Amino acid sequence: MSRNHTYGFLIDASRCIDCRACLVACSVENDVPMEHTRIWMKGTGVMGKFPDLQRYTAPYHCMHCLDPSCVSACTVGALQQNEDGIVTYDDKRCIGCRYCMYACPFEIPNFEWDQRLALIVKCDLCVNRLAEGGQPACAATCPTQAILFGKREEMLALAHARIEDAPHRYVNHVYGEFENGGTSTFYISPVSFEQMGMPITDETRSPAHFNRLVTHGTPAVAATVAVAMSGAYLAIKRQSADNAAAEQASDGRPDDHE
Ligand code: SF4
Ligand code: SF4
Ligand code: SF4
Incomplete structure (x- = not known):
């Protein structure tokens, strides 16, 4: 993968008016309620x-990290990085x-705590829209x-150009350039990213390398973890199905599949 060909975002906090149209757009695009959407707000x-x-x-x-910690931590390949980064x-592998x-x-993967069979919620960069030439x-x-x-x-160069052109308007920091070894989402802001409520890390190297040693470098350990977790997950899945059937029986509601 060449980093020159990966996509990127530039998010400028000096321009955001908190209208949350982006949250609504994500909710509609992914056909999920607002509480399960893949984007939320940070602020001062x-x-x-x-x-x-x-x-x-x-x-x-x-942030679509260059060396994503989440991918290296996932033992079953539910999280993957494609050739565009x-x-x-x-969700079928999770x-x-x-x-x-x-x-x-960055505390990004979100868990559907309120769902009976909960899954992870995470932005996929609207990969289907990109495939059709959209944004x-x-x-x-x-x-x-x-x-x-x-x-x-281009997004990274634009971030630096905006700071250079208006140093009174922005703090001199492109968030995402080095955090976690570099990402594909960059932020510029009139105030510090600590004030914006963004996770602050001095770590400029992704821990993905070390994760891989544990999860992928030791296949026996990874396989054992995956089998154990799969078993637990299937047990929960079965229990959820049993509970649902019991609830339907007590409600007197017909089974949808009959
Ligand atoms: S809330 Fe979202 S859509 Fe509205 S101005 Fe900010 S970034 Fe743009
Ligand atoms: S921000 Fe988190 S979830 Fe997104 S790619 Fe990086 S490590 Fe994975
Ligand atoms: S790029 Fe990510 S956050 Fe933006 S609309 Fe698509 S899924 Fe939602």
Whole structure:
């Protein structure tokens, strides 16, 4: 994979007006309710003293890391990085172990805690829209161009150019350039990323290398974990089906499959 050909986002917190059209677009695109959408908001809250008040926000979704910790932590290949660098998720392979949630330094993979058979929720960069020549729904919908999408290297160059052209407007930091070994989503902001509520890490090398030694470098361990987790997951799946059948029987509702 050549990094020059991977996609990227540039998210500019100075342009975001917190309208949340990007969240709605993602919800519609993925046909999921808003509480299970793959994007949410980070922000400062209200700062300063009246009438000199300030507040900054920015949408937050998978960073599509260059060396993704989540992929290296997943023992069953439910998370994969394709040749464009996009990190995708296959719910048919997922065994619900949630290792990816612990591995991701950006706290991105979300678990459907309220679902009987819960799965992971994660941005796939609208890979189906890209295949048809489109833009990710969130970027295409933003009315202020706070979310830009293009080639990764172009987005990174634009981030630095905006800071250079208006140093009074931005802190001198492109978030995502080095975090976790580098990502495909870059942020620029008028205030520090700590104030924006973004995870702060001094780690500029992804722990994926070490994860791989554990999960993929020791096949026997990986296989044992996968088999154990698959067994547990299938047991939960069976229990969920039994519970559902019992509930339907007590409700007197007909079985949908009959
Ligand atoms: S659509 Fe654009 S302006 Fe509105 S919340 Fe999302 S990023 Fe901010
Ligand atoms: S941000 Fe987290 S979920 Fe997304 S690719 Fe990186 S490690 Fe994986
Ligand atoms: S790229 Fe697509 S899946 Fe990812 S946050 Fe944007 S709209 Fe949602």
